Amino acid sequence: MTTTDQQLIDPLRRIVGEHNVLTEGDLTAWEQDWRKRERGKALAVVRPASTAQVADVVKACAAAGVSIVPQGGNTGLAVGSIPDASGRQVVLSLTRMNAVRSLDAANLTVTVEAGCVLQSLQEAARTAGFLFPLSLAAEGSCTIGGNLATNAGGTQVLRYGNARELCLGLEVVTPQGEIWEGTSGLRKDNTGYDLRDLIVGSEGTLGIITAATMKLYPLPAARLTAWAAVPSLEHAVQLLGLAHRHLGAGLTGFEVMGRFALSLVPKHFPAQRVPFIADSEGASPWCVLLENSDNESEDHARQRFEALLEKAFEEGCVSDAVVAENLSQAKALWHVRESIPLAQAEEGLNIKHDISIAVSRIPAFVAETDALLEKEIPGVRLVNFGHLGDGNLHYNVQAPADGDARAFLLNEEERVNTLVYDAVQRFGGSISAEHGIGSLKAHKLEKHKSPVALSMMRAIKGALDPNNTLNPGRVLRA
Numbered sequence: 001m002t003t004t005d006q007q008l009i010d011p012l013r014r015i016v017g018e019h020n021v022l023t024e025g026d027l028t029a030w031e032q033d034w035r036k037r038e039r040g041k042a043l044a045v046v047r048p049a050s051t052a053q054v055a056d057v058v059k060a061c062a063a064a065g066v067s068i069v070p071q072g073g074n075t076g077l078a079v080g081s082i083p084d085a086s087g088r089q090v091v092l093s094l095t096r097m098n099a100v101r102s103l104d105a106a107n108l109t110v111t112v113e114a115g116c117v118l119q120s121l122q123e124a125a126r127t128a129g130f131l132f133p134l135s136l137a138a139e140g141s142c143t144i145g146g147n148l149a150t151n152a153g154g155t156q157v158l159r160y161g162n163a164r165e166l167c168l169g170l171e172v173v174t175p176q177g178e179i180w181e182g183t184s185g186l187r188k189d190n191t192g193y194d195l196r197d198l199i200v201g202s203e204g205t206l207g208i209i210t211a212a213t214m215k216l217y218p219l220p221a222a223r224l225t226a227w228a229a230v231p232s233l234e235h236a237v238q239l240l241g242l243a244h245r246h247l248g249a250g251l252t253g254f255e256v257m258g259r260f261a262l263s264l265v266p267k268h269f270p271a272q273r274v275p276f277i278a279d280s281e282g283a284s285p286w287c288v289l290l291e292n293s294d295n296e297s298e299d300h301a302r303q304r305f306e307a308l309l310e311k312a313f314e315e316g317c318v319s320d321a322v323v324a325e326n327l328s329q330a331k332a333l334w335h336v337r338e339s340i341p342l343a344q345a346e347e348g349l350n351i352k353h354d355i356s357i358a359v360s361r362i363p364a365f366v367a368e369t370d371a372l373l374e375k376e377i378p379g380v381r382l383v384n385f386g387h388l389g390d391g392n393l394h395y396n397v398q399a400p401a402d403g404d405a406r407a408f409l410l411n412e413e414e415r416v417n418t419l420v421y422d423a424v425q426r427f428g429g430s431i432s433a434e435h436g437i438g439s440l441k442a443h444k445l446e447k448h449k450s451p452v453a454l455s456m457m458r459a460i461k462g463a464l465d466p467n468n469t470l471n472p473g474r475v476l477r478a
């Protein structure tokens, strides 16, 4: 370590304590991304315990001209939360700041520190008799700060919106080390520009979220989950339309899963059973997982749910279906859906896309893009699943069965991405529905975002963080 580096490390140790500035030993957990695609090198990993400490760390780094990578659970999928390879960036890990500060039952809000793990927040809400609805497969590790910084979506967006819609206020440390206290929990506040909305989804490039006030909901009285086999993606869209009409606001989740994506689950997790994908003649190419949660009685909700499925059979958009009889069956069905990304990771490195397209256009997009990919790369395997209710597909591309997954990623990623993102653009969609841009898609953003939008984004970054202290090169390249 150079003398200049030491001149920063010493004050950092004074701010957060000797043991919370890591410079040696195995730093893989902070330096490598979740998918093990990339590995950076940190000057130090700094673990503050309070907002004041975060502010002091930011001031010290800014004064030393050292940039900062904010990090929560490091489950992000856009390579935005790890340092670059220079060894010159400080990783600021928020995980020690994990307290639930307060819960206001009358205001239906909870204020938590940014490093609070999503599952802990869900549990704290449940213990107090409320629902915190944000839910995604990484919930045991991701943090509320990371959820907000990436505007995470997940499986309940249809009913409750994404992280942005669930957030009523933020506490943020600016790139200059000032503290903006904005956790008022107001549902109405029209006093000028919405700074909360600017910070949400900014992926650690405009400010460090240290706390947030989030919305709570009453726990639903009844929750019903069904798994349906559908003959085609067109039929899945038709079923979604029926579900909207029959269930109204009760429709909470609507996930679609391709057969190949589902087949990876029992392959890598043999204890799991997946309905309707037996590899037999006529096995369904797509399955749908749908959920209704409501405040009406379980009997009443079940009647409506069953009426929906009857109608769906009548119209031929469902070929088989099961309704979970109890919570543990429902959990098992959701567990299958949530295991797909993990099973896919076990299958080997792959090219991930997290796109959104108007629901009505998804079947045509998939048919056209599948055909293009299969023509370009014979034998390519398409791992297709996602939040169809939100028009969001994880349109992932896996090497041919006999191919080398790492070599495939290395050699084909750019070509595959160009093909997929150009198709997304032709269909009027977005190249990132959930995971964000990070460093992975920063060059693609330049191609697919309007030049006017890009120049407004650059102006905002330049105004708030003129010295590029926070997460440089992420979202916007230098």
Ligand SMILES: Cc1cc2nc3c(=O)[nH]c(=O)nc-3n(C[C@H](O)[C@H](O)[C@H](O)COP(=O)(O)OP(=O)(O)OC[C@H]3O[C@@H](n4cnc5c(N)ncnc54)[C@H](O)[C@@H]3O)c2cc1C
Residues within 6 Å of the ligand: 034, 069, 070, 071, 072, 073, 074, 075, 076, 077, 080, 081, 094, 114, 115, 135, 136, 137, 138, 141, 142, 143, 144, 145, 146, 147, 148, 149, 150, 151, 152, 153, 154, 155, 203, 204, 205, 207, 208, 209, 210, 341, 342, 434, 435, 438, 471, 474
């Ligand atoms: C198995 C799996 C399933 C997933 N499913 C979904 C899904 O359904 N929907 C979805 O949207 N995402 C999903 N993700 C992606 C990921 O979990 C989310 O992006 C999550 O919100 C990231 O939270 P984190 O705490 O891990 O953030 P990190 O990975 O640590 O960071 C992500 C980004 O946020 C920034 N950041 C983190 N904390 C802060 C902070 N306090 N202040 C400012 N910036 C910060 C980082 O700099 C980085 O740019 C999934 C990931 C995995 C591994």
